[in-house]
Amino acid sequence: MGKKIVLSGNESIARGALESGISLATGYPGTPSTEILEYIAAYSSSDVHVEWAVNEKVALETAVGASYCGVMALCCMKHVGVNVAADPLVTLAYTGVRGGLVLVAADDPGMHSSQNEQDSRFYAGFAKIPLLEPSDAVEAKAMVREAFVLSKSTGLPVMLRTLTRVSHTSEPVELGPMEKQKTPVLDVERREWVMVPAYARVRHRILNQKQVKLLEYSESSGFNKVVVGANELGVIASGVCFGYAMEFYRNDYSVLKIGSYPLPDKLLREFVRDKKEVLVLEEGEPYIEDMVRCTHHNVKGKRTGDIPLEGELTPEIVSLALGGDPVIKDDAGIKLPPRPPVMCPGCPHRGTLYALKQKNPLIVTGDIGCYTLGVQKPLEALDTCLCMGASIGKAAGMSHSGIERVASVIGESTFLHSGITSLMSAVYNQASILVLILDNSTVAMTGQQPTPASGVDIRGGKTRKISIEEICRSCGVDSVDVINPYKIVEMGELIEKRLGQDGVRVIVARAPCVMLGGGFGGDRFVVGNCSACGKCLDLGCPALSFDEKINKAVISNLCTGCGVCAQLCPFDAIIKEDEI
Amino acid sequence: MKSDILIAGVGGQGIILVSDILSNAALGLNLNVKKAETHGMAQRGGSVVTHVRLSDSEICSPLIPEGGVDVLIAFEPLEALRYLGYVSEETFIVVNSNPIWIKNYPEMGSILGVLKERNALVVDALSLAGQAGNVLTQNIVLLGASSAHLPLKKEILKETIKDTVKRAVDENLKAFQLGVKASR
Numbered sequence: 050m051g052k053k054i055v056l057s058g059n060e061s062i063a064r065g066a067l068e069s070g071i072s073l074a075t076g077y078p079g080t081p082s083t084e085i086l087e088y089i090a091a092y093s094s095s096d097v098h099v100e101w102a103v104n105e106k107v108a109l110e111t112a113v114g115a116s117y118c119g120v121m122a123l124c125c126m127k128h129v130g131v132n133v134a135a136d137p138l139v140t141l142a143y144t145g146v147r148g149g150l151v152l153v154a155a156d157d158p159g160m161h162s163s164q165n166e167q168d169s170r171f172y173a174g175f176a177k178i179p180l181l182e183p184s185d186a187v188e189a190k191a192m193v194r195e196a197f198v199l200s201k202s203t204g205l206p207v208m209l210r211t212l213t214r215v216s217h218t219s220e221p222v223e224l225g226p227m228e229k230q231k232t233p234v235l236d237v238e239r240r241e242w243v244m245v246p247a248y249a250r251v252r253h254r255i256l257n258q259k260q261v262k263l264l265e266y267s268e269s270s271g272f273n274k275v276v277v278g279a280n281e282l283g284v285i286a287s288g289v290c291f292g293y294a295m296e297f298y299r300n301d302y303s304v305l306k307i308g309s310y311p312l313p314d315k316l317l318r319e320f321v322r323d324k325k326e327v328l329v330l331e332e333g334e335p336y337i338e339d340m341v342r343c344t345h346h347n348v349k350g351k352r353t354g355d356i357p358l359e360g361e362l363t364p365e366i367v368s369l370a371l372g373g374d375p376v377i378k379d380d381a382g383i384k385l386p387p388r389p390p391v392m393c394p395g396c397p398h399r400g401t402l403y404a405l406k407q408k409n410p411l412i413v414t415g416d417i418g419c420y421t422l423g424v425q426k427p428l429e430a431l432d433t434c435l436c437m438g439a440s441i442g443k444a445a446g447m448s449h450s451g452i453e454r455v456a457s458v459i460g461e462s463t464f465l466h467s468g469i470t471s472l473m474s475a476v477y478n479q480a481s482i483l484v485l486i487l488d489n490s491t492v493a494m495t496g497q498q499p500t501p502a503s504g505v506d507i508r509g510g511k512t513r514k515i516s517i518e519e520i521c522r523s524c525g526v527d528s529v530d531v532i533n534p535y536k537i538v539e540m541g542e543l544i545e546k547r548l549g550q551d552g553v554r555v556i557v558a559r560a561p562c563v564m565l566g567g568g569f570g571g572d573r574f575v576v577g578n579c580s581a582c583g584k585c586l587d588l589g590c591p592a593l594s595f596d597e598k599i600n601k602a603v604i605s606n607l608c609t610g611c612g613v614c615a616q617l618c619p620f621d622a623i624i625k626e627d628e629i
Numbered sequence: 630m631k632s633d634i635l636i637a638g639v640g641g642q643g644i645i646l647v648s649d650i651l652s653n654a655a656l657g658l659n660l661n662v663k664k665a666e667t668h669g670m671a672q673r674g675g676s677v678v679t680h681v682r683l684s685d686s687e688i689c690s691p692l693i694p695e696g697g698v699d700v701l702i703a704f705e706p707l708e709a710l711r712y713l714g715y716v717s718e719e720t721f722i723v724v725n726s727n728p729i730w731i732k733n734y735p736e737m738g739s740i741l742g743v744l745k746e747r748n749a750l751v752v753d754a755l756s757l758a759g760q761a762g763n764v765l766t767q768n769i770v771l772l773g774a775s776s777a778h779l780p781l782k783k784e785i786l787k788e789t790i791k792d793t794v795k796r797a798v799d800e801n802l803k804a805f806q807l808g809v810k811a812s813r
Contacts, residue, residue: 055652055662080668161667185663185691218691219664221656289691296690364694376695376714381743385711386733388639390675422673496668591674594730605730 056222058215061186062125062153063088065193067097069149070228072120074099075108077466078495079127080162081216082155086125087498090507096230101498101507104437104466105130109137109152116146116206117242118233121197125153128169129436133467135172141206142176143252144242148231149200151193153209155216158332159361162494164417164436166359168333173208173310177256179263180208180310181272184291186220188308192272194225199266203259212332213361214289260311268315272308275320279303283324284371285317285337290330293367302371307331312340321345328355328370332362392422394592395569395609397534397560398487399423402430402458403588403613404540405485408548410456412447416440416468418460419493419562427589431458438467445471445480453481454548461488461517461557462500469520476525476553483547484526484555487534488517489562497564517557527552534558537616569610572625576602579622585614630660631684632780633693637712638704639729640667640677643768646794647702648679650772654781654789655683665691676708683780700778702771704754705729706740713743721778722749723771723812750774750812757807763797766804773808783809 056064063085066074074089074097076082089099098115102108105126112122126134131154138152154169173180181196183189189211196207240248267273276295282302286294291306298304305320307313317337321327321344329338329350335358338350349355355370356362365376392399402423405413415421415431416439423430433443440457447455459468464486475482492498499505504514518529528547532540540558547554561567579601585593592607593614604614604623615623634651636644645666652662661684667677682688695714703709703724716722724744728737741751752774754767761770769790776783787802794801 053656055649055656055664057666084668214665214691217666217668219652219666220662220688292689292691294689296694298689364690364692368694381710381713383710383735383739383743384733385707385735386731388674388676388707388711388731390640390673393673419673494673594732 051224053221053223055219056186057084057217057219058183058186058189058211059084059217060088061190061222062193062209062211063092064222064224065190066123066151067093068190068225068227069194069197070121070230071097071123072148072230073097073112073115074123074125075102075111076125077102077105077108077130078492078498079130079155080495081157081211081213082125082127082153083495083498084216085153086507099507101500103501105133106137109134109141112150113137113141113146116148116150118148118235120148120231120233122148122150123153124150126155127163128154128156128167129163129165131169131172133437138172138206139176140244142178142256143244143249145204146200146206149197150206151196151200151209152206153211155211155213156333157213159213161213164434166333168336169208169210170310170333170336173210177260178205178208179203179266180210182210182288182308182310183215184288184306184308185215186218186222188272189215190222192308203262205259210288212288264311264314267309267311267313270309270313273313273316274306276304276306280323281325283321283327284330285320285327285341286330287337288332290332290362290367293362293364294330296364297368297371297373307337312337317341318344330356330362330367330370389425390422391425391589391591392419393563394590394607395563395611397489397558397563399428399588399590400537400540400613401485401487401534401558402428404537405456405458405544406430407541408544409454410483410548411452411454412456414440414443414447414455414457416457416459416463418463418487420458420460420487425589427587437463438471441468441471441475441482441484444482444484445475445478448480448482449478455481456483456485456548458485458487461486461502462492464517465501465515469524472521472526472553473524480553481551482553483544484553486517486555486557488557488559491562491565493562493564497562521555526555528554529557530555531557531559534560535611535613537613563609563611569612572610572627573606573608574604574610574612574615574623575626575629576604577622577624577629578620580620582619584619585617585623588614588617590614630780631682631686632699633697634681634683634700634702634779635693635698635712635715636679636681636702636704637708638677639708640673640675642704643765644677644679644704647768647772648681650786650789650793651681651683651779651781653793654785657785657789658781660685661688663688663691676711678712700775702775704768704771706737706744707734709744710740716747718748720748721775722747723775724749724751725754725767725771726751727753727755727767752808752811754808757811758804761800761804761807763800763804766797766801769801769804770808770811773805774812776809777812
């Protein structure tokens with residue numbers, strides 16, 4: 050038996066890929082998928098090329114390139130990243146792959162850290178590729194290993210759908226031996242790889258012919274298994290829901306665990322045939338449920354309201370659906386204020402967003418990153434957030450609709466991910482917008498991963514550094530300013546000046562993420578003779594609060610010493626600790 | 630044997646380190662472990678909770694069913710209240726008395742009143758961590774204070790702390806010991 054160590058689902062996926070002998074691993078950071086590539090970067094030799102790609106589309110295309118050379122490639126992203134990678138993905142099913150290619154899509158039901166809760170299984174069905182769905186970390190490793198074998202044998206990319214609760218749940222996992230990497234072989238076959246209509250028509254037929262084999266695989270896959278109990282009720286469960294189903298299992302129902310897709314039609318029919326009632330437990334959309342509905346008259350699930358259509362499943366929801374008693378909640382009768390995530394004390398975005406708001410843009414289109422938290426009170430500094438890179442396109446659309454004083458806010462990693470193209474489009478089509486690029490040298494929200502603008506690669510090595518302002522200049526914008534976001538007065542003046550001008554104007558607000566640990570020279574700030582005006586509280590800094598008992602603002606030990614509040618205080622009452 | 634441990638607090642308080650120590654210690658004893666963490670956006674000063682399940686038999690759900698928690702370790706008083714739904718009359722609660730303020734924070738006396746009606750031990754982890762020489766060891770103080778109710782011997786926990794924490798090993802061990810003392 051191999052050694053056992055505690056691994057999260059994500060780490061287990063990474064370990065499984067390394068044991069399979071991958072040569073390349075790529076992806077873009079996004080919760081809940083980020084730790085997969087971080088583990089590979091930390092625990093693989095330099096024989097494995099591991100990287101953060103600039104976005105998910107590029108990541109998948111990079112993995113395709115490796116796979117065409119006959120080596121194995123892993124590509125990781127969060128569920129919404131698959132939208133970005135969908136263009137190569139769907140046609141990749143036509144061209145097929147050579148070395149195994151596994152695409153990990155990490156779904157986030159309940160939206161712990163996401164803008165939607167889309168279900169990646171539809172993508173696998175849409176692209177007509179196999180999908181495996183692990184229920185825990187141990188199975189995740191086994192499935193990644195099998196996914197590479199399956200990818201190689203079918204010549205198709207295989208999707209592994211994980212969930213927040215699978216990715217971020219740890220358990221002891223047995224380590225296996227590492228297989229050797231494959232030697233790259235370039236065996237060019239243009240009729241397979243060049244998807245002009247004449248060749249693509251043939252490849253579409255071949256993809257359809259493969260479907261029979263995929264179904265046969267699912268029908269006999271050990272990842273779909275029956276736990277035989279009482280026959281009245283049949284529970285069909287996938288992913289983490291299998292764990293919930295087994296938590297309450299006392300031989301009083303039978304369980305069909307689904308782990309391999311396309312859905313095994315025969316197996317499903319056989320399982321439900323002698324059941325009086327069927328309950329389907331799955332995260333996301335009623336994907337299995339809708340198919341089971343075609344074969345059984347009494348199916349409970351998301352369509353019947355027994356399981357909620359939105360949000361993440363919990364043991365309580367499953368227990369209730371299984372006929373358990375509701376848990377009586379003991380809330381002690383005290384109203385609990387929510388504690389949502391906030392921008393950190395000392396965050397450089399706080400000054401930028403505050404200064405922007407003071408200058409009254411008519412609308413601020415926002416983007417995806419820590420700064421999205423600026424929508425909350427008291428800043429309420431941005432008005433839209435849709436998807437990665439959307440801020441600039443939306444701003445241009447508003448400008449073209451006749452709205453003036455339009456500003457957009459986008460982080461530098463998001464700008465590199467998918468903001469550059471919209472900036473070019475805005476310039477080309479003569480929009481009149483102000484674009485604030487918040488450059489904190491990192492992908493902060495997902496845990497400080499490096500970006501192409503930080504000059505460091507995923508393993509911490511030095512690499513080429515891409516200049517945000519040079520990109521903007523080469524796109525032909527009307528002006529580019531670079532400013533320190535902690536200087537809020539200068540920032541405000543600059544924003545005022547640029548908001549009033551025509552054309553596409555870019556301001557790069559540049560200061561490293563406070564989590565990178567640069568610091569501000571040590572000294573914290575304290576409140577001296579407070580006039581109780583409350584202006585400093587407009588920043589929404591977690592280190593600042595108002596103590597009604599003493600009628601003054603107070604600064605807690607969370608203070609990093611960034612000094613933004615001190616600049617804001619009209620009475621100069623906020624001073625450095627050592628100046629008292 | 631099974632022990633379901635819920636660790637609640639605020640992002641950045643070192644919850645994941647404590648859950649790592651628990652699961653590594655349990656692995657050393659060949660116990661089954663499942664540890665479900667909060668990552669990502671919620672870590673930015675938001676409310677976070679980690680479920681740690683230890684058992685000598687198979688563990689199915691990564692999440693502890695409500696009402697099933699054996700030990701609740703709360704790094705912050707308000708966050709202890711937020712997870713009362715997981716607590717039963719038998720649950721042992723260790724709670725740090727030091728609040729992390731937010732707007733409309735309930736009156737501290739009423740929070741502690743509710744907790745004291747239950748099987749709760751209130752610990753001033755901030756001052757004990759200070760005594761240990763590092764205020765960042767509040768998490769280990771609380772681990773020490775809950776250790777009598779965990780299925781893991783103190784010596785094993787101490788060994789695991791040594792192996793798991795990267796920095797300030799002596800301060801962490803001292804913090805653990807001060808936590809143990811506070812529970813007596």
